[in-house]
Amino acid sequence: MAEYSYRRFRLLVLILTLGTLLVGVASLVYLLLWPG
Amino acid sequence: MGEFIEAVGIFIAFVLAVVFALVLVIGLTALTTIACVVVLPLQYFLAMEARIDAEVDDISELETGWLGGITGVARHDDQARTFPHYFFGPVGTDFWGIINDAAGRFGRAIDTGWSVGSDELDDGGYIGTTVGVGIWIGMVLGTAGGGALTILIGAVHFLVSVLAIVIATVAGVVLRGADAMLRYAAGVRMTCPVCAQTVRPYATYKCSGCDERHRDIRPGRRGVVGRVCICGARLPTLLLVGASRMTALCPKCGARLPPRFGKTPDIVIPVFGSVKAGKTQLIYMLVLALQALVTERGGSVSFFGDTQGELDRIGETIAVTGSPSPTVAKPPEALVLQIRLGSHERYLYLFDAAGELHYRDVGLDELRYLDKAGTLVFVADPLAADGVWARLSPDQQGDLAAIRSERAEAELSYELPREQIRRMGAKGRAIRLAFVVTKADALASSGIRAEHDTVRHLVEDAKGLDMGNIVRDAVGSFGSVEFFETTAVADESGSPDATIERLAAWLMRSEGIRFEGS
Numbered sequence: 001m002a003e004y005s006y007r008r009f010r011l012l013v014l015i016l017t018l019g020t021l022l023v024g025v026a027s028l029v030y031l032l033l034w035p036g
Numbered sequence: 037m038g039e040f041i042e043a044v045g046i047f048i049a050f051v052l053a054v055v056f057a058l059v060l061v062i063g064l065t066a067l068t069t070i071a072c073v074v075v076l077p078l079q080y081f082l083a084m085e086a087r088i089d090a091e092v093d094d095i096s097e098l099e100t101g102w103l104g105g106i107t108g109v110a111r112h113d114d115q116a117r118t119f120p121h122y123f124f125g126p127v128g129t130d131f132w133g134i135i136n137d138a139a140g141r142f143g144r145a146i147d148t149g150w151s152v153g154s155d156e157l158d159d160g161g162y163i164g165t166t167v168g169v170g171i172w173i174g175m176v177l178g179t180a181g182g183g184a185l186t187i188l189i190g191a192v193h194f195l196v197s198v199l200a201i202v203i204a205t206v207a208g209v210v211l212r213g214a215d216a217m218l219r220y221a222a223g224v225r226m227t228c229p230v231c232a233q234t235v236r237p238y239a240t241y242k243c244s245g246c247d248e249r250h251r252d253i254r255p256g257r258r259g260v261v262g263r264v265c266i267c268g269a270r271l272p273t274l275l276l277v278g279a280s281r282m283t284a285l286c287p288k289c290g291a292r293l294p295p296r297f298g299k300t301p302d303i304v305i306p307v308f309g310s311v312k313a314g315k316t317q318l319i320y321m322l323v324l325a326l327q328a329l330v331t332e333r334g335g336s337v338s339f340f341g342d343t344q345g346e347l348d349r350i351g352e353t354i355a356v357t358g359s360p361s362p363t364v365a366k367p368p369e370a371l372v373l374q375i376r377l378g379s380h381e382r383y384l385y386l387f388d389a390a391g392e393l394h395y396r397d398v399g400l401d402e403l404r405y406l407d408k409a410g411t412l413v414f415v416a417d418p419l420a421a422d423g424v425w426a427r428l429s430p431d432q433q434g435d436l437a438a439i440r441s442e443r444a445e446a447e448l449s450y451e452l453p454r455e456q457i458r459r460m461g462a463k464g465r466a467i468r469l470a471f472v473v474t475k476a477d478a479l480a481s482s483g484i485r486a487e488h489d490t491v492r493h494l495v496e497d498a499k500g501l502d503m504g505n506i507v508r509d510a511v512g513s514f515g516s517v518e519f520f521e522t523t524a525v526a527d528e529s530g531s532p533d534a535t536i537e538r539l540a541a542w543l544m545r546s547e548g549i550r551f552e553g554s
Contacts, residue, residue, distance in 0.1 A: 002268030003091050009122035010088045016196045020079070021189060025408065
């Protein structure tokens with residue numbers, strides 16, 4: 001069996017998780033600072 | 037007075053000490069809280085990062101995890117020869133692995149914070165106690181805040197993973213559908229030229245790295261756009277995304293399939309008729325005619341497998357004896373021609389079975405290509421008709437007796453295959469039939485041909501081939517029936533007779549390739 005890691009997929013999940021959190025936090029800050 | 041001043045001084049010092057202690061505690065609490073809120077969630081990302089390059093030690097561990105059990109990633113034809121797709125098993129194993137790792141890191145970070153606070157308290161004294169209390173309060177608040185944030189990150193990680201599983205599943209279904217639709221639109225039937233069975237669901241592909249045979253490369257639990265062979269080589273999962281560049285094998289008989297199999301539309305043309313009807317010679321001349329028609333128009337014809345060798349053998353036998361050797365009574369392999377003309381590219385499979393197989397039930401069962409064809413070629417031997425034979429001179433009869441078919445066999449060789457096509461469920465009305473009368477040169481020299489306006493008339497007439505009943509059945513059974521007479525001999529320059537070129541052009545036209553001027 002060859003040496004293999006799911007590097008690309010794991011990086012993708014890490015980036016998506018981080019990105020989702022950043023977008024969520026940014027949205028929250030935006031809503032708090034400029035409500036309505 | 038002095039005592040009063042001293043008491044005031046002590047009070048002020050006490051107040052200042054209390055204020056300083058409060059400021060110190062609040063400051064350290066704030067700093068520790070902030071540190072915890074930053075450092076503790078960071079542990080989750082560090083756990084994710086640490087796992088990125090972790091190599092697969094045991095595939096079964098990935099397949100039998102909680103997610104692998106749900107998706108059934110191990111239940112696959114290629115389980116032993118591919119890594120499972122990340123989103124159908126490993127992502128679940130990774131999720132719990134990261135949770136455990138992050139929890140360990142989280143615990144160690146808290147222990148470090150608490151121990152720093154405890155050390156300060158153990159030092160005792162004003163400063164140590166103040167610093168220790170500040171750190172402890174900060175640790176309590178920070179652990180609560182950092183813990184909540186870490187749980188939030190874990191929840192986002194879980195949702196991202198679930199979303200990815202859903203997207204991968206949908207993408208697999210969409211890609212499979214698109215691939216099937218494009219193949220249908222292009223007229224790709226995926227027929228094996230050796231065993232004549234439909235290659236279903238997909239061809240077996242050889243890994244470019246280790247020659248391992250992958251039986252079902254389609255998008256799914258072992259790969260959506262690509263898959264990884266156990267040897268580490270990356271393979272495409274679809275003809276759409278490059279599978280046609282790999283070596284394809286028939287999953288039923290194991291034969292090697294032509295290059296770009298599944299991408300290039302295939303035309304299946306069975307040629308059937310009785311023993312000695314002239315099928316093999318007709319096919320040989322048909323190939324020459326197709327070559328001439330295509331190359332004259334700037335296209336090219338190439339051969340796959342043993343086709344060139346088989347054609348050479350037929351050509352040599354014809355050159356020596358005047359007719360090819362009798363075809364061996366076994367399920368035939370197709371002669372495979374790759375035709376490129378302008379924007380058209382087609383594989384043409386010409387199936388030439390021994391005449392006996394067309395009127396034996398066992399033989400017919402082996403002719404699996406009959407229901408794969410859009411166009412059929414029925415070869416009728418005019419010499420089999422008693423009326424025609426009687427009109428030949430004794431010298432002609434002597435010359436032609438060796439290549440004369442039996443009358444009864446000639447009729448059976450049409451009726452039984454037609455019945456077999458019905459039994460196989462093919463829709464006759466969607467099939468075109470070329471009714472070919474061979475040995476037209478003998479008919480012309482006997483004067484029989486001149487007595488009939490059309491080939492159809494010649495076939496139906498009692499003084500001709502006397503096959504009116506077969507013509508009526510063919511016209512009622514097939515979508516269209518076209519009549520041809522052919523002289524399957526080449527002229528001095530080696531070019532096939534014009535009658536063969538007409539048949540070749542009609543066959544190609546009926547399969548969507550038009551030759552201008554033909």
